[in-house]
Each structure stands twice: as structure tokens, then as C-alpha cells.
Amino acid sequence: MSQKVKAKVVKNKKKFPWGKIFYYIRSLYNNGVCFEIATTLKWFWSLIVFVLALLVSVIQPTVSAAQVKGSQLVTQTTSDPFYYGLNAYLDDVTNDPNLTITFEKSTSTLSGTYTEETYPNYVYDGQSISVTKPFYSYYRNGSHVLDIYVSTSTDTTLTLNNIVNSNPNYGDASDAVRETLKDQKYIRSSSFILFTKDYFYARLYTGSTAGNSISGNYKYVLEAFPQLTSDSYTLADILGYNISSSTLIDQKQQAVINNFSAYLDKIYVEPRNVNTWVTFGIYVGLNGGIMIIMGLIVFIMTRGKNNPNRSIKFLQCYSIGFWSSISPAILALIFGFLIPSFGSMLFLLLYAFRVMFLSMKYLRPAYQN
Numbered sequence: 194m195s196q197k198v199k200a201k202v203v204k205n206k207k208k209f210p211w212g213k214i215f216y217y218i219r220s221l222y223n224n225g226v227c228f229e230i231a232t233t234l235k236w237f238w239s240l241i242v243f244v245l246a247l248l249v250s251v252i253q254p255t256v257s258a259a260q261v262k263g264s265q266l267v268t269q270t271t272s273d274p275f276y277y278g279l280n281a282y283l284d285d286v287t288n289d290p291n292l293t294i295t296f297e298k299s300t301s302t303l304s305g306t307y308t309e310e311t312y313p314n315y316v317y318d319g320q321s322i323s324v325t326k327p328f329y330s331y332y333r334n335g336s337h338v339l340d341i342y343v344s345t346s347t348d349t350t351l352t353l354n355n356i357v358n359s360n361p362n363y364g365d366a367s368d369a370v371r372e373t374l375k376d377q378k379y380i381r382s383s384s385f386i387l388f389t390k391d392y393f394y395a396r397l398y399t400g401s402t403a404g405n406s407i408s409g410n411y412k413y414v415l416e417a418f419p420q421l422t423s424d425s426y427t428l429a430d431i432l433g434y435n436i437s438s439s440t441l442i443d444q445k446q447q448a449v450i451n452n453f454s455a456y457l458d459k460i461y462v463e464p465r466n467v468n469t470w471v472t473f474g475i476y477v478g479l480n481g482g483i484m485i486i487m488g489l490i491v492f493i494m495t496r497g498k499n500n501p502n503r504s505i506k507f508l509q510c511y512s513i514g515f516w517s518s519i520s521p522a523i524l525a526l527i528f529g530f531l532i533p534s535f536g537s538m539l540f541l542l543l544y545a546f547r548v549m550f551l552s553m554k555y556l557r558p559a560y561q562n
Contacts, residue, residue, distance in 0.1 A: 221520040224551040231512035232505060239512035243484060246518040250540040251476040253529030257536060258472035263461030264454035266397055266407045274384040274397070278331040278339030279432055279453055280446050285329070286429040292329065294343060294388055294428045299412050301343075301388050309345055324359040325352060327385075340385040349392050357381055357396075357403075388428075393460050409460035417455040431456050476537070483541055487548045488514030494552050517547050 220227040231239065267275050286292045295302055310326040327340040346352045358381070382401045387394040396406040415421055418434050434452045436445055488511035495505050505513075521543035529536030 220516055221523070224517075224547075227516050228513060228551065231516040232509045234512070236508050236512065239508075239515045242519060243515040246515065246522040247477060247481050247484065249526055250480045250518070250522040251473060252526050253533075253536045253539075254476050255469060255473045256530075257533055259465065259469045261461070261465055261468070263407050263409065263457030263459070263465075266395060266405050266457055267450060267454055273450070274331075274338045275453060276446065276450050277333055278384075280449050281331050282329055282341065283429055283432045283449060286427075294328070295425050296411055296414070296427070297425045298415075299410065300390050301411060302390070309343060324355045328388075330383075337383040340383055342385060342387045344387065344389050346389065349387075349389060349394070352389070353387065353394060356385060356387065395457070407457060407461055409462070409464045411460070413459040413462045414456060417459045418452075480540055483544065484514060484518050485511075487517070487544065488512075490514075491548065491552065513551070514548060517551055518544055521547055 216226065217230065220230050267273050270276065282292075311324055325342050325344045325346070328343045329341040330337065331339040340356075342352075342356060344352045380401050381403070382398055384398045385396055391410055392408065393410065394406065394408045397404040414431075415426075418426075418431060420435070421430055432449050432452055436448045436452075440448065491513050492505075492507055492510035495503055495510060521540055524543050525536070525540035529539050532539075
């Protein structure tokens with residue numbers, strides 16, 4: 194009796210379609226392949242490409258915003274008004290304990306005998322205004338270099354406006370001099386720092402030109418100074434952090450500005466986080482809007498009576514625009530970090546150039562298959 198022999202089924206192994214992958218990669222630089230893919234694949238693939246290209250295009254400006262530090266306000270050189278000004282303040286507060294600003298956790302208050310003062314009868318633009326007098330002023334070689342203000346006002350915008358437009362020497366002037374200063378527009382040239390209950394502001398001046406400024410709150414300050422374990426600390430504690438009395442003068446000066454830089458970095462943490470998300474949202478809206486407009490432009494360009502591509506559907510035109518955006522987004526990401534000053538505009542320029550080139554090559558009326 195013969196035995197039955199079972200037939201062996203040989204399964205063919207499926208090979209990964211590498212050729213298809215490379216075909217899609219070619220769409221990054223080959224406008225013909227990009228055109229073919231966009232007009233043949235399902236619409237949802239184009240939507241995925243749109244989201245991917247959009248996210249890549251906003252990486253560089255978002256990362257740049259996230260890397261901004263508060264310490265960029267100071268240059269850490271001897272020409273910086275904060276360099277000598279804050280060192281002089283620290284020396285003065287050591288000799289005069291009443292010259293003290295005390296911070297309590299995330300708020301700031303005043304201690305000692307100091308109380309906020311305002312300039313008497315300060316007149317600006319024909320109006321008598323209340324202007325905070327500097328808590329501390331520093332002069333170097335006869336020049337007014339730095340002012341430190343402390344204000345209890347809740348209207349920070351008004352306080353800053355009044356500080357910028359007020360002459361710090363007005364309050365100490367005689368009545369006769371004050372009379373000559375009335376209604377004269379003051380051009381500020383001295384850098385300043387402003388402390389309020391829950392707000393910090395500093396602005397750097399170079400001559401009579403206003404430079405960089407920074408604003409923030411005290412929420413994360415103590416993270417930079419872990420040895421300040423008490424519930425309250427002073428500005429002198431911050432500036433003199435980990436500086437011994439035996440430290441050489443030049444080393445002390447550099448240490449003070451380093452401490453102030455660390456302070457500014459923490460002051461700016463929350464505003465930087467907010468600004469990063471705002472930047473992300475702005476560029477998502479801007480780049481996304483441009484991508485949608487480009488899709489509409491492709492649709493309009495193919496509607497000509499003699500255009501052989503007028504049969505391309507509305508959504509396919511958007512697919513062409515979306516698939517064309519991948520390589521500009523990647524190039525903008527790479528070159529944006531190499532040339533940060535042009536990073537925000539690179540995607541728009543590269544994307545517009547590619548869509549224009551693709552349109553002239555494949556969507557013009559004279560083109561024949």
C-alpha cells in the first residue's frame with residue numbers, strides 16, 4: 194500500500210520595497226517624482242506630509258527662542274555698566290546695612306530704613322507726574338552709569354515710562370535748576386534696574402542708545418543659589434554669593450557679574466517659556482498659512498484654458514504644494530542653525546523657489562507630456 198506524500202508549501206518571503214522608498218526620497222529633489230507622487234497617492238498621505246514638513250520648518254526658530262538667556266543682557270566686560278555699578282552697590286551695602294532690598298520667596302519687599310521716594314513736582318510734557326527716585330545711583334569718571342529703582346506701584350508700564358523719560362538728577366537739583374528743566378525732554382543714557390513686588394526689569398544703554406532689556410519674575414531665582422536656604426534674601430546675598438573676603442578685587446568683580454548673570458537667567462525662565470510657545474505658534478501659523486496659499490496658487494496656475502494640467506483636482510493641487518514643502522523644511526532646519534539671522538525666513542524663501550520652479554517646469558500651459 195503506497196504512502197501518501199504531502200506536498201510541501203514553500204512560502205515566498207516578501208522583500209521590503211526598497212526601490213519604492215528611494216522613489217519617495219527622490220521627491221525631495223526631483224520635481225517630476227514629486228508631481229507624480231502628489232497626483233497618485235491618497236489624500237491622507239499628503240496631509241501627513243503637510244504636518245511633518247510644518248513641524249520640521251518650525252524647529253529652528255522655536256529652538257532659538259528656547260535658548261535665549263537672560264544673561265545676554267550683560268557683556269561681562271569692564272565696559273558693561275553693570276560690571277562696576279553692581280560691584281559698587283555691593284561695597285556700599287556692606288558698609289550701610291540700611292541700603293538693602295530683601296526678597297521673600299517669589300516677592301520682593303523693602304527692609305531697613307529706606308522708603309520709596311518720588312521726585313517733587315516733576316514736570317514732563319506739560320504734566321506733573323510721579324516719578325520714582327533711584328534707590329541707588331552709580332557714577333564713574335563723572336558719567337551717570339547705573340540706577341537701581343524699587344517701586345511699589347502696580348502699574349509697571351507707567352513706572353517704566355516715567356523712569357525712561359525722567360532725569361535722575363532732577364530730585365537733587367535746586368528749585369532754580371528744576372525750573373529750567375521743566376518740559377525739557379530728557380534723553381536717558383544711564384542703564385537701570387527696576388524691582389517691584391513681583392516683577393523685575395533691566396535695560397542696558399550704550400551712550401544715549403537704548404540696547405537690550407529683560408523682564409521676568411523671582412519664581413526660580415533661588416534655584417541658581419542653593420546655599421541661600423532662608424525664606425528671605427537680599428540683592429547683596431545674590432551679588433556676593435560664594436565670594437570670600439580674601440578674594441582678589443578683579444576676581445571679585447568677575448564673580449559679582451557672574452552671579453548677576455545667573456540671577457538674570459532664572460529671572461527670564463518663565464518669560465522665555467512663554468515666548469518659546471508664542472514663537473512656535475506664530476511660525477506654525479505663518480508657515481502653515483504659506484503652505485496652504487502655495488497649494489491654492491498651484492490650483493490657480495493649472496486652471497488656464499490651454500493648460501494640459503487643468504484636469505488636476507483641487508485636493509491634488511494641494512498635495513503638490515504639500516509634497517514640495519519637505520525639502521525646503523529640511524534645508525531650512527539645517528541652514529537655519531548655521532545662519533541663525535536668516536533662519537526665520539529660509540523656509541519661506543526656499544519653499545517659494547521650489548514651487549515656482551516646479552510650476553514653470555510642469556504646470557505651464559506649453560508643457561507637453
